[in-house]
Amino acid sequence: METLTVKVGMPMPGKFKELNTLRNQIFIGFLLVMLVILGVAGVFVYGKVSYLLKNNAERHIQQTAVQASGRLDALIGQIDSLMEQAANHPTVQQLLLNELDGKTVSFNQRQSLLQIVSSYQAYMPSVGSLELYTADYRLLFPIKEGSLNKRIDSRYITEANRQKGRLVWIGVDPLDDQSLLAIRQVSLMDRWFSRGGYLMARIQRSYFQLGDPLSGSDSGESILLVDDAGQLLGSGEAEHGALLGLLDSKEQTVNFMEKEYVKVKLRSEKTRWNLLVLTPVSYVTEGISVLRTVLLASGGIGTVLFLIMSFLLSTMITRPIIHLIRAMRKSRLGVLTPNSEVVSTMELRELNYTYNDMVTHMNELIQVVYEKEVLQSRTELKALQAQINPHFLFNTLEAFNWSLEEKGEEELAGRVVAMSRLFRYIIGSSGQDEWVTVGEELEQVKRYLQIMEMRLGERLTWEIELSPTEAAVPVPKLLIQPIVENAILHGVESRIGAGAIHVRISPSVREGWSSILVQDNGPGMSAETLAALYGTLAGGPSISTKGTGVGLFNVQRRLRLYYGGGDGRTDGLTIDSKPGEGTRIFFEIPRNGGKTYENEHQDHSGRG
Structure with missing residues (x-):
């Protein structure tokens, strides 16, 4: 009988390979x-936004409290101003002075106070009445029997005497619980401000209703005016014990009338009253609750959507991956870098190998093309320079110079020397004629303009501006002179009358760049001609038959060749011209000479 043996716990290579797929x-x-991003972002956003919401709510509460305190001070100031005017009224002063001198005040005199008091009450209707008392506490107005020490507690009279004319707030009127009392001592101005009596005002409690004008929102805020005894002074009703508990509580969150509030307490130094600003806790935490709900909902929806998108994306990547490998083996476009990452998935390992092989071939091809472009540019420049036989030219110019000096033509001899230096600059010596400084290039431009002065005479004036910081900036040789030549050829010579050339090299608004401007006052160009010129610079046919120099097209090509790579690439030539307004040609170069300059000088230093 055969026995079947089964090994348990052994790995299953086939199943493992199926799980270790790119998908x-x-x-x-x-x-x-x-999940990690959602979790971290959710916690971070929740913490930051909840912190901001709490701070905004606290600032709002503090702002409300400050506004309420300011409004209370303004209301108190109005009462103080009114009572001060009434106390200093000439009639009031005279009646109290008569009383102090022992003269009896008649009924008609007391009756005259009615018109004065009525005028002040008409100005401020919230003042229910004004009561005037003599220095010995007798009621002088209104016309009835009464005594000040029986009307209010004596401690308020003592405080009014101590304040010497400043307002003293008493609180709720014992005779009218809908009114508040305030008293001040009346000082007699004709008796060196001595005590002449007392003026007491009865103000409606609704005058101190601070909540409605300040709320301005649906936050449900309550603003209460309470004295130290826990009595509500403004309009409204509240239990005495509840208000006293609010005053004594040190907590920021309190329970009041079966609701939870955030409390802010301010004290008025003028009235010695307390201002309580109560904001519902639900208003403070409402935004946080909404934020929590939004984060949870968006996180759940985002997770579900990302699961679906991840599944679809993984399927889309793995299906065409074999076709992608075959296509990449034939691809030789772009500039890429090798991928040194080691991967375990078979498809990605094959893809990585193919990609690195392609990058190697492409980089070699790009390097060859780049060197050919640089070589072609240098060859074109050499061809231009080779059009003149150097030895014959220099010997001939030297002979002219000697001949002119012997004949005393020093000015013409100077022109010949300038021309000789100009051609020496153009031809130069091999290996050292690609890059010069901006200062050297402008010396070449000066020599060229001096020679043109000999031909054009008074028809040509020129000016060169060079910032000292720009003189040492490296620049390819013959980059500015062809533009000046073009300005004379198409600007000065085409103008009737005197022409002017202005060359300016200054720091650019771009950090690390220099600005180069060549301007003439020639006839300018129309919009159609300017558009055609831009077409020529882009590689189109030439629009002019005048001149055989390097030209703007060659300058444009060299700008793009030397400065066209990298993130800070140059924009090339910018030309601004209008009929009758001349032409401005502008371009910018980096102060470090660009990538080509750095590479060439590294090559030279390496060879040295």
């Missing part, structure tokens, strides 16, 4: 990254 790795990796 599963992308799906699981994306899912984990998404």
Whole structure:
């Protein structure tokens, strides 16, 4: 009888390979990254936004409290101003002075106070009445029997005497719980401000209703005016014990009338009253609750959507991957860098190998093309220079110079020397004629303009501006002179009358760049001619048959060749011209000479 043996716990290579696929790795990796990002972002956003919401709510509460305190001070100031005017009224002063001198005040005199008091009450209707008392506490107005020490507690009279004319707030009127009392001592101005009596005002409690004008929102805020005894002074009703508990509580969050509030307490030094600003806790935490709900909902929806998108994306990547490998083996476009990452998935390992092989071939090809472009540019410049036989030219110019000096033609001899230096600059010596400084290039421009002065005479004036910081900036040789030549050829010579050339080299608004401007006052160009010129610079046919120099097209090509790479690439030539207004040609170069300059000088230093 045969026995069947089964080994348990052995690995299953086939199943393991099926799990270790690019599709599963992308799906699981994306899912984990998404969960981590959502979690971290959610916690961060919740913490920051909840902190901001709490701060905004606290600032709002503090602002409300400050506004309420300011309004209370303004209301108190109005009462103080009114009572001061009434106390200093000439009639009031005279009646109290008569009383102090022992003269009896008649009924008609007391009756005359009615018109005065009525005028002040008409100005401020919230003042229910004004009561005037003599220095010995007798009621002088209104016309009835009464005594000040029986009307209010004596401690308020003592405080009014101590304040010497400043307002003293008493609180709720014992005779009318809908009114508040305030008293001040009346000082007699004709008796060196001695005590002449007392003026007491009865103000309606609704005058101190601070909540409605300040709320301005649906936050449900309550603003209460309470004295130290826990009595509500403004309009409204509240239990005495509840208000006293609010005053004594040190907590920021309090319970009042079966609701939870955030409390802010301010004290008025003028009245010795307390201002309580109560904001519902629900208003403070409402934004945080909404934020929590939004974050949870958006996180859940985002996770579900990301699961679906990850599944679809992983399927889309793995299906065409074999076709992508075959296509990449034939591809030789772009500039790429090798990928040194080691991967375990078979498809990605093959893809990585193919990609690195392609990058190697492409970089070699790009390097060859680049060197050919640089060589072609240098060859074109050499061809231009080779059009003149150097030895014959220099010997001939030297002979002219000697001959002119012997004949005393020093000015013409100077012109010949300038021309000789100009051609020596153009031809130069091999290996050292690609880059010069801006200062050297402008010396060449000066020599050229001096020679042109000999031909054009008074028809040509020129000016060169060079910032000292720009003189040492490296620049390819013959980059500015062709533009000046073009300005004379098409600007000065085409103008009737005197022409002017202005060359300016200054720091650019771009950090690390220099600005170069060549301007003439020639006839300018129309919009159609300017558009055609831009077409020529882009590689189109030439629009002019005048001149055989390097020209603007060659300058444009060299700008793009030397400065066209990298993130800070130059924009090339910018030309601004209008009929009758001349022409401005402008371009910018980096002060470090660009990538080509750095590479060439590294090559020279390496060879040295």
